[in-house]
Amino acid sequence: MQLSIKEKNRLKNKYGQWALVTGASSGIGLELASQLAAAGFQLVMVSRQAEKLQVISNDLRSKFSVEIKSIDTDLSSAGSIEKIITDTSELDIGLLVNAAGFGTSGLFSEASLPDEINMLRVNCEAVLCLTHHFIQRFRSRQSGGIIFLSSLVAFQGVPYSSHYAATKAYIQSFAEALTIELQPNGIDVLAAAPGPVDSGFARRANMKMGKALQPSAIAVPILKALGRQSTVIPGLLSKVLVYSLRTVPRWAKVRIMQKVMGGFTAHQRQS
Numbered sequence: 001m002q003l004s005i006k007e008k009n010r011l012k013n014k015y016g017q018w019a020l021v022t023g024a025s026s027g028i029g030l031e032l033a034s035q036l037a038a039a040g041f042q043l044v045m046v047s048r049q050a051e052k053l054q055v056i057s058n059d060l061r062s063k064f065s066v067e068i069k070s071i072d073t074d075l076s077s078a079g080s081i082e083k084i085i086t087d088t089s090e091l092d093i094g095l096l097v098n099a100a101g102f103g104t105s106g107l108f109s110e111a112s113l114p115d116e117i118n119m120l121r122v123n124c125e126a127v128l129c130l131t132h133h134f135i136q137r138f139r140s141r142q143s144g145g146i147i148f149l150s151s152l153v154a155f156q157g158v159p160y161s162s163h164y165a166a167t168k169a170y171i172q173s174f175a176e177a178l179t180i181e182l183q184p185n186g187i188d189v190l191a192a193a194p195g196p197v198d199s200g201f202a203r204r205a206n207m208k209m210g211k212a213l214q215p216s217a218i219a220v221p222i223l224k225a226l227g228r229q230s231t232v233i234p235g236l237l238s239k240v241l242v243y244s245l246r247t248v249p250r251w252a253k254v255r256i257m258q259k260v261m262g263g264f265t266a267h268q269r270q271s
Helices: 005-015 027-038 050-064 080-087 113-141 162-181 200-205 215-225 236-244 250-270
Strands: 018-022 042-047 068-072 093-098 144-149 187-192
Touching (some): 018 113, 027 042, 027 093, 042 050, 068 080, 093 113, 113 144, 113 187
Parallel strands (some): 018 042, 018 093, 042 068
16 A cells, blocks of 8 residues: 555645654554655654664665664663654654554563563653654644554553553543644644554564554555544554444443453463
């Protein structure tokens, strides 16, 4: 799936020459970065996977003749945000894509606390800090766009993925509020809430997913929704799941998600 020429022009005209994408070396972040490069954006690509990031940057630079700046940093580490801010201070960035994130699964009582704290730092704290910084820059130029990676798990508690779902609830709520707050400044905000996606996420979260979406199937709907919607649910499967649960009481949604997530993580309890 590719953006039309009309959509590419709309994005460039509205958000300028430069976009910053975190989590740019895999999954949704990589696909969004690729689509933006194809649209002619110069890119700042952020990832903790230095070698992979360099290979991808060289490929996009060669394929689309765009300028790529790679920033190798782990968003859970001290100083990472300051490094990104310093390294982009001279660039007129008009679009921020907060795509970095990871999940954990299983019983929270048996989780590694350091892992959960790192997830909180990447999924929430880093997003908070980068968003606050770039809002100031976007306000001064009276235009900009911010994409947040929410999730279907953001809309209710999710047993066996309790903390990850809570981080996405934070993101969803944050994005919804900023949509209203930043309208007078000409800044567009979008929360993208996909269902299961076939990426490195499941492996890191130790989950086995079936019928997962491909990143290539959801990046274009996300970019097309920016500036037009406050929340987008990309992918047919995601829409079916959300709309089928729309009239279900919240307590019942939690029970349903218990069964869904229990199926994804059953292999953990059998081993």
